[in-house]
Amino acid sequence: MAQEVTVGVGGAAGDGIDKTGDTFARAYARLGLHMYAYNSYQSVIRGGHIWLRIRAAEEKVYSPGDQLNAMIALNQDTIDQHAAEVNEHGVIIYNGDKLHVDESVFKPGVRAVPIPIKDLMKTVADRYGVRLDTVMQNTVLLGALIWLLQLDLETLNKMYEEIFARKGQAVISQNVDLALAGYEYAKANHPAMDYRWTYSRKSRPVLTGNETIGIGALMAGCRFYSAYPMTPASSLLHFMASHAAEYGVCVKQAEDELAVVNMAIGAGHVGVRAMCGTSGGGYALMTEAIGMAGMAEVPVVILEVQRGGPSTGLPTKTEQGDLNQVFGASQGEYPRMIVAPADLVDTYNTTVEAFQMAEKYQLPVTIISDLLLSEHNETADPEAFDFNVTIDRGELAEPNENGNGEYKRYLVTESGISPRSLPGDAGNMFVGASDEHDERSILISDVYTDPLMRIKMMQKRMRKLEGLLRNLPAPTLHGPADADITFISWGSTQGVIWDAIALLAQEGIKTNNLQIKYLVPFHTDEVATILNSCKLKVLVEQNFTGQLGRHIRAETGISPDATILKYDGEPMEPLYIVNHVKEILNGTSRNGR
Amino acid sequence: MAQVETVAEPRVELPVELFKGMVEPDWCPGCGDFGVLRALQGATAKLGIQPKDVLVVSGIGCSSNLPGFFNAYGFHSIHGRAIAVATGAALGNHGLHVVVTGGDGDGYGIGVGHFIHAMRRNLNLTYLVMDNQIYGLTTGQASPTTEIGHKTKSTPNGNIEMPLNPLALALVSGATFVARAFSGEAKHMTDVIAQAIQHKGFSLVDVFSPCVTYNKINSYAWFKERVYKLEEGEYEKTDFHGALQKAYEWGAQIPLGVVYQIDRPTYEDGDLALKQGPLAKLPLGLTAEQGAELIREFM
Ligand SMILES: Cc1ncc(C[n+]2csc(CCOP(=O)(O)OP(=O)(O)O)c2C)c(N)n1
Ligand code: SF4
Ligand SMILES: [Mg+2]
Numbered sequence: 001m002a003q004e005v006t007v008g009v010g011g012a013a014g015d016g017i018d019k020t021g022d023t024f025a026r027a028y029a030r031l032g033l034h035m036y037a038y039n040s041y042q043s044v045i046r047g048g049h050i051w052l053r054i055r056a057a058e059e060k061v062y063s064p065g066d067q068l069n070a071m072i073a074l075n076q077d078t079i080d081q082h083a084a085e086v087n088e089h090g091v092i093i094y095n096g097d098k099l100h101v102d103e104s105v106f107k108p109g110v111r112a113v114p115i116p117i118k119d120l121m122k123t124v125a126d127r128y129g130v131r132l133d134t135v136m137q138n139t140v141l142l143g144a145l146i147w148l149l150q151l152d153l154e155t156l157n158k159m160y161e162e163i164f165a166r167k168g169q170a171v172i173s174q175n176v177d178l179a180l181a182g183y184e185y186a187k188a189n190h191p192a193m194d195y196r197w198t199y200s201r202k203s204r205p206v207l208t209g210n211e212t213i214g215i216g217a218l219m220a221g222c223r224f225y226s227a228y229p230m231t232p233a234s235s236l237l238h239f240m241a242s243h244a245a246e247y248g249v250c251v252k253q254a255e256d257e258l259a260v261v262n263m264a265i266g267a268g269h270v271g272v273r274a275m276c277g278t279s280g281g282g283y284a285l286m287t288e289a290i291g292m293a294g295m296a297e298v299p300v301v302i303l304e305v306q307r308g309g310p311s312t313g314l315p316t317k318t319e320q321g322d323l324n325q326v327f328g329a330s331q332g333e334y335p336r337m338i339v340a341p342a343d344l345v346d347t348y349n350t351t352v353e354a355f356q357m358a359e360k361y362q363l364p365v366t367i368i369s370d371l372l373l374s375e376h377n378e379t380a381d382p383e384a385f386d387f388n389v390t391i392d393r394g395e396l397a398e399p400n401e402n403g404n405g406e407y408k409r410y411l412v413t414e415s416g417i418s419p420r421s422l423p424g425d426a427g428n429m430f431v432g433a434s435d436e437h438d439e440r441s442i443l444i445s446d447v448y449t450d451p452l453m454r455i456k457m458m459q460k461r462m463r464k465l466e467g468l469l470r471n472l473p474a475p476t477l478h479g480p481a482d483a484d485i486t487f488i489s490w491g492s493t494q495g496v497i498w499d500a501i502a503l504l505a506q507e508g509i510k511t512n513n514l515q516i517k518y519l520v521p522f523h524t525d526e527v528a529t530i531l532n533s534c535k536l537k538v539l540v541e542q543n544f545t546g547q548l549g550r551h552i553r554a555e556t557g558i559s560p561d562a563t564i565l566k567y568d569g570e571p572m573e574p575l576y577i578v579n580h581v582k583e584i585l586n587g588t589s590r591n592g593r
Numbered sequence: 594m595a596q597v598e599t600v601a602e603p604r605v606e607l608p609v610e611l612f613k614g615m616v617e618p619d620w621c622p623g624c625g626d627f628g629v630l631r632a633l634q635g636a637t638a639k640l641g642i643q644p645k646d647v648l649v650v651s652g653i654g655c656s657s658n659l660p661g662f663f664n665a666y667g668f669h670s671i672h673g674r675a676i677a678v679a680t681g682a683a684l685g686n687h688g689l690h691v692v693v694t695g696g697d698g699d700g701y702g703i704g705v706g707h708f709i710h711a712m713r714r715n716l717n718l719t720y721l722v723m724d725n726q727i728y729g730l731t732t733g734q735a736s737p738t739t740e741i742g743h744k745t746k747s748t749p750n751g752n753i754e755m756p757l758n759p760l761a762l763a764l765v766s767g768a769t770f771v772a773r774a775f776s777g778e779a780k781h782m783t784d785v786i787a788q789a790i791q792h793k794g795f796s797l798v799d800v801f802s803p804c805v806t807y808n809k810i811n812s813y814a815w816f817k818e819r820v821y822k823l824e825e826g827e828y829e830k831t832d833f834h835g836a837l838q839k840a841y842e843w844g845a846q847i848p849l850g851v852v853y854q855i856d857r858p859t860y861e862d863g864d865l866a867l868k869q870g871p872l873a874k875l876p877l878g879l880t881a882e883q884g885a886e887l888i889r890e891f892m
Contacts, residue, residue, distance in 0.1 A: 211891065219878060224681065255706050270681075389879075431666070
C-alpha cells in the first residue's frame with residue numbers, strides 16, 4: 001500500500017511553525033511526495049495557538065485526512081490539546097527539558113520522544129562559538145522527526161543550503177548540524193517507525209490557492225489589483241504586492257472595500273485588466289458597485305475568500321457561508337459570472353478564465369473561494385498549469401479619427417456584446433452610465449424615460465449570459481456512473497469528498513461526486529439531467545443551511561435526499577463524510593447537521 | 594515650501610463647442626451647475642486638450658450629471674464613489690486628464706473617505722465640487738455644508754450640525770492645490786479650473802454653485818455681496834498656515850481663487866508599476882517561460 005504520514009506541529013505564534021512546516025513540505029515535495037498542509041489557529045488559547053497539520057503521501061491526497069501519526073510539540077498547550085489524538089504507534093516529539101507528557105491519555109503504542117534540546121543545542125553552539133536562537137530548536141526536533149519517519153536527511157540539508165544561502169556558510173552548517181544532532185539523538189534512543197518510502201523524485205511546487213490565483217492573474221495580464229486587508233484574502237495582496245514592480249502591476253491598498261472595488265472598476269473602464277480581493281465582510285461593502293459594473297458593462301474580477309460568518313464571525317476559520325450573499329449582491333438584475341474553483345490548479349484556470357470572460361462579456365466576475373482553499377499549502381503537478389494563455393480582449397471598437405458622435409457604446413447586438421472603446425481612443429467618446437441608458441449611453445432614467453428602450457437594453461445585457469453559458473463546460477460526475485450515492489458540492493469540499501469516495505469504495509460503498517463550478521450562469525438542463533439519474537443525492541457543504549442545495553432547487557426543482565453540513569470552522573475530514581454516509585444508509589440520519 | 598513653477602507650454606486653443614455634449618443639460622433654469630459646465634469647457638478648450646484625452650468621472654446628484662453634457666470620455670458612477678472610480682482610471686491610464694465632478698453630498702458626505710485619501714496620496718486628479726450646500730437631486734435635504742439654522746426638508750426646525758469646511762479639510766488632508774470659485778464669476782472660474790487641470794497632483798476646486806430651487810439662502814445675490822478675489826490683492830498661496838486662515842474666512846468676506854498650491858511628488862510618480870507608461874497601453878499577459886518561473890518560486 002502507498003505510504004503516507006500526517007505530522008502535526010503545534011506551538012505559539014512566533015514559534016516559527018510556518019517556516020518549519022514549509023521547510024519540511026518543500027524538502028520532501030522535491031523527493032516526489034505529495035503534500036497537503038493546513039494551518040489552524042486556535043485563537044481560544046492565549047498567545048495564539050497554531051496547529052499545523054502536514055499530510056505527506058506517495059500518492060495524491062486531496063484533503064488534510066483523518067490521521068495524526070507524529071507530532072512536534074513546541075509548547076505544553078500542544079501536548080495537552082493534541083496528545084490524545086495521535087494515532088496508535090505514533091510519536092510525540094518535544095523539548096524534554098521543558099515540556100512533559102501524560103502517557104495515560106495516549107492511544108496504544110504511542111511513544112513519547114523527549115529531546116534534550118539544551119544539551120544538543122549547546123554542543124552545536126560551542127562548536128561555532130555562537131549563541132543560537134531558541135527557535136532553532138525546531139531544526140533539532142525536525143531532525144528527530146526525519147529519523148523516526150525514516151525520511152532522507154540529506155534532502156533537508158540541501159534545503160537549508162538554499163534557504164540560508166544568503167546568510168552564509170556558518171548559518172547553513174549550524175542548521176545542518178542541529179538537524180543531525182536531533183536525528184542522531186533519536187536514532188540512538190528511539191527505534192524508527194515502520195515507514196519505507198519510495199521516492200518518485202518528481203519535484204513539485206508547494207503553494208496556496210491565493211498564490212495560484214495570483215499566478216493566474218499575472219498570466220492573464222492583470223495590471224491592477226486593489227484590496228483592503230482582510231483574512232483570508234490578504235495573502236493575495238501580499239503576493240501581488242511582492243510581484244508588482246517586476247510584472248508591472250499597480251497594486252493599491254485602498255481606504256476601504258468601497259474604494260477597492262470602485263478603483264478596480266475605474267481601471268477596467270480605461271482598459272486595464274483589473275481585479276480586487278476580499279472576504280465576506282468586504283464583499284458586502286462592494287455590492288452596490290458590482291451592480292454598477294453589470295449596468296455600465298465594465299469588466300472586473302472580484303475574489304471573495306470566505307471565512308466563518310456571520311459578521312466578523314470566525315476570522316481565521318473556514319466556511320462556505322457566503323454563496324447567498326454573492327447571489328444577492330446589488331440591487332436589480334444584471335449579468336455577472338459567479339464561479340467557484342475546487343483545487344489549486346482549478347483556482348489558476350478559473351482566474352485566467354475569469355479575466356477572459358470579464359472582458360469578452362463585459363461584466364463582473366466573482367470568484368468565490370474559502371479559507372481552506374486559499375490558505376492551505378499543497379503540492380501540484382507543474383505541468384498541470386497551462387501557461388500558454390492567449391489573451392482574448394473581446395470585441396473592441398476601432399478608433400475613428402473622424403468619429404462624430406455616432407459611436408454606440410451600448411449597441412444592441414444579437415450576442416448582447418457591444419464593441420468597447422477605451423478612453424484615449426480617437427472619436428469614440430462615451431460616458432459609462434450606472435443609470436439606465438440608450439445605445440449611445442444617453443440616460444433614459446427619468447426625464448427621458450423610454451420604456452421600450454429600457455426593455456431593449458435590459459434584454460441586451462442579459463442576453464450576454466446565454467453566450468457566456470455556452471462558453472463554460474457543463475459539470476460531469478466524478479467517480480462510477482452507477483454509484484449508489486452522489487455527493488453534490490461546490491468549492492473546496494471537492495477534495496475531502498474525493499478522499500471519502502476512496503475510503504467508501506474500500507468498504508464496498510460506491511459513491512460519486514457532482515461538483516458545481518459555475519454558479520451563475522447555471523447549467524440548469526445538464527445538472528437536472530445528471531441529478532435525475534442519481535440514486536441517493538447527498539448535499540455536502542461547509543455551512544448551516546445548504547446554500548448550494550437551495551440554488552439547485554431554485555434552478556432545477558430538484559432537492560437533495562440528505563445533507564452533510566458542517567459549520568464549526570474546521571475543514572471536513574474524510575471520516576466525517578464516511579460516518580455520515582453510514583448513518584444515512586442506516587436511516588439514522590437524513591441530515592448531517 | 595517650494596514656489597510652484599509653471600512652465601508655459603505652447604498650446605493650440607480649441608473651440609469651446611468641441612466640448613459640447615450630445616445632450617442639453619436638464620438642470621433647472623438658473624442652476625449654478627451651468628456655469629461650471631461652461632467653465633470646464635472653456636478651460637479644456639483654452640488648454641488645448643483633446644476630448645479623447647479627457648475622462649470626466651462623477652457620482653450621483655444634479656451636479657454629477659455633468660459628464661453627460663460634456664464631450665469627452667466619462668463615467669457617471671454611483672453616489673459617493675466618483676473619486677474611487679477616478680483613482681482606478683487615473684492609475685490605469687495616467688496619460689488621461691481625469692476630472693472628477695460632483696456635489697457636496699457626493700464628495701463631502703457619502704464619499705468623504707475617498708476624498709481625504711485621494712488628497713493625501715496626491716493623485717493627479719482635478720476635483721470640481723458643485724457646492725450648493727444642499728441635496729439637490731433628492732429635493733432639498735441638508736448636506737454636509739448646510740449652515741447651522743438652515744431649514745431644509747430634513748431639518749424643518751433648522752440644521753443643528755456644524756458644516757464641514759471643505760477647504761480646511763483639503764489643506765489638512767494634504768491637497769497640493771486648493772481653490773474656490775463661484776458660478777457668478779465665469780471667467781475667474783475658467784481660469785481657476787484651467788490652473789487646477791494644469792496642476793500636477795490633486796487639485797480641489799470648491800465651487801459656489803447655487804441651487805436656485807432648494808437653497809433659497811445661499812443664492813447668487815448672497816454670494817455676490819460677500820466674495821472677493823485673492824488674485825486682486827497680495828496673497829502668498831504657498832503658505833500653509835496663511836491658507837488655513839483664509840479657509841476659515843466666512844461671513845462678510847469670502848475669498849475666491851487659489852488658496853493654496855505647492856509642489857509635491859504625485860502618487861503616480863512613486864508607483865514603480867507606472868514607470869513603463871500607462872498600464873492600459875502595455876502588452877498583456879506573460880510568456881509560458883515566465884509562468885514556469887513563477888511556479889519555480891514555490892519549489
Ligand atoms: C447609495 C445611495 N444613497 C442615496 C442616494 C440618493 N441620492 C442621490 S443624489 C443624492 C444627494 C445629492 O446631493 P449632492 O451630491 O450635493 O448633489 P446635488 O444634487 O446637490 O448636485 C442622494 C442622497 C443614492 N443614489 N445612492
Ligand atoms: S435642483 Fe438645484 S442643483 Fe438640481 S438642477 Fe435644480 S437648481 Fe440645480
Ligand atoms: Mg449639493
